[in-house]
Amino acid sequence: MNLFADIRDVILNCLDQLVAEGVLPGGLNTDPITAEPPRDPAHGDMATNAAMVLAKPAAMKPRDIADALAAKLTDDPRITSAEVAGPGFLNLRLAPSVWQGIAGAVLAEGTDFGRGSLGAGRRVNVEYVSANPTGPLHVGHTRGAVFGDALASLLDFAGFDVTREYYINDGGAQVDVLARSVYLRYLEAHGQEVAFPDGTYPGDYLIAVGEALKAKVGDAYLDKGEQFWLEDVRNFATDAMMDLIRADLKSLGVEMDVFYSEKSLYGTGRIEAALEDLKGKGLIYEGVLEPPKGKKPEDWEPREQTLFRSTEHGDDVDRPVMKSDGGWTYFAPDIAYHYDKVQRGFDLLIDVFGADHGGYVKRMKAAVSALSGGKVPLDIKLTQLVKLFKNGEPFKMSKRAGTFVTLRDVVDQVGPDVTRFVMLTRKNDAMLDFDFDKVLEQSRENPVFYVQYAHARVSSVLRKAAEAGMSLDDAALAQADLTLLDHEAEIALLRKIGEWPRLVEIAARTNEPHRVAFYLYELAGEFHGLWNRGNEVPSLRFLQEDNPKATMAKIALARSAAIVIAAGLGILGVTPAQEMR
């Protein structure tokens, strides 16, 4: 159930009646009409802009519409009052039973409360991480992984049929570099002294791979030219790297549905097929690009290349799909990959890239637009940089200095739950500060702690109730007399809980999972606020001695909050805490 949608329907019905009665003209566009929580709770429980939105098209004064609408609305038993305010807002007050019913709905539906129908079963493919299989994941990948995973879960919760996908860049030159680097480690495993020239990967993580290669092939590749070992070592090494990456992802709790290999596109005619499709649309041609302005094009020489006319689909310049030496550019397999996604019948595609790939957004969108005939939207979300701090001091990340911070470093130090939550406390397109010390602080300043603490407090209440002999499962709590929850502070918490379905819809529509994190912080704030009121007002405490009926109702409320927190944390991929330590 979504209370805001329900009340909006009531408003629309009333408007229909007014049209039928001739008060309002017919044929009005009702799309802009909203039912939303008012900024100031003193204004009531819900506000609608209907009168203001309709005033102009209906050629009437907002107040006249508002007055007529108000009279109709109060016919509904759920709406106790409707007041015209400000420039023409209609502030509604709802019967307490409406809010009390929220707790009942949450207890009945459990963590499915708020599950939406926005997606309507449409199939969406969310591609994220997609790091090159040349080493362990670092902090930047971590943000992309957390963001993509939370977005996928959010869309699932909003009613989409979600596929989580990882594109393995195992077809380009960088995996040859990887193979050569592993070969050096292989020689090293055989006792040889080796140096790592520029353009190879010197990381320690390849030592074990070199040894594993030795264990597999013995001395078969010693003193042999590349032509003897390159392909085999490349496969061996990329498999090893993907195992490493999969393990990294697992430590964060990320599990992909599909790992899609770039290599599988080569030599199978699939790149050719995708480009043939574009060619058939007249979007492939031979031409020479202008040199980029600004940077000195010292080594620039005009060359004729095979180009994709991406400017036809909103890009700034056309993009090469074939190098002057006749090989594919990286863009060609990317086109083929997205062609494949379109062919697989997804209704919507989402790519999550790091900010350094911002330059590819337009061309990828152009490609998908062209390939799908504009039918399949591609949304590309960029995750901005993560700046690391330790004790408030910037923490520089450098491969050379050996302070290369990996996903594993972060997860080992602060745990997957904290990592995930903190990574989602910013919009994806803003930079994020990540302080190893602050994220572990236990204070209101730390949203992870604050939200977890709220959930743990509810668990604590339930434990204490159990000790007092009140064993209460959700089904039993649903039988509680919720009309006892009549205090303004209790209604305030119910009101916040009631916003959850609406929040899910907004977050899913905008592809912004960080909204869930902020909502949970607010919800936790309401809960802690109620808890604290219990210090001064004993009747607000959750456990009421010698009054099992009231206790039952209050626990039902607390449990409802905990269920929504658990559902929200579930979307973020964070485990709700039963107790704080």
Place this chain on the structure above:
RNA sequence: GCACCCAUAGCUCAGCUGGAUAGAGCGCUGCCCUCCGAAGGCAGAGGCCUCAGGUUCGAAUCCUGAUGGGUGCGCCA
């Protein structure tokens, strides 16, 4: 040179398909514990929403331009 992202309180940031007096945390000021719910609570001060135009009944939100910061820009992925 061009493209994309960012700019909101002293600091770090929220702010819904445009809505009412722009919010939170931290910091600051002042109150509140002899135990039982203070790893806290209550209250207050603090704003030209970077700037200049425009659209609108109404703009932090949309459009145009400027300024400052970030990222990227053929034959790497």
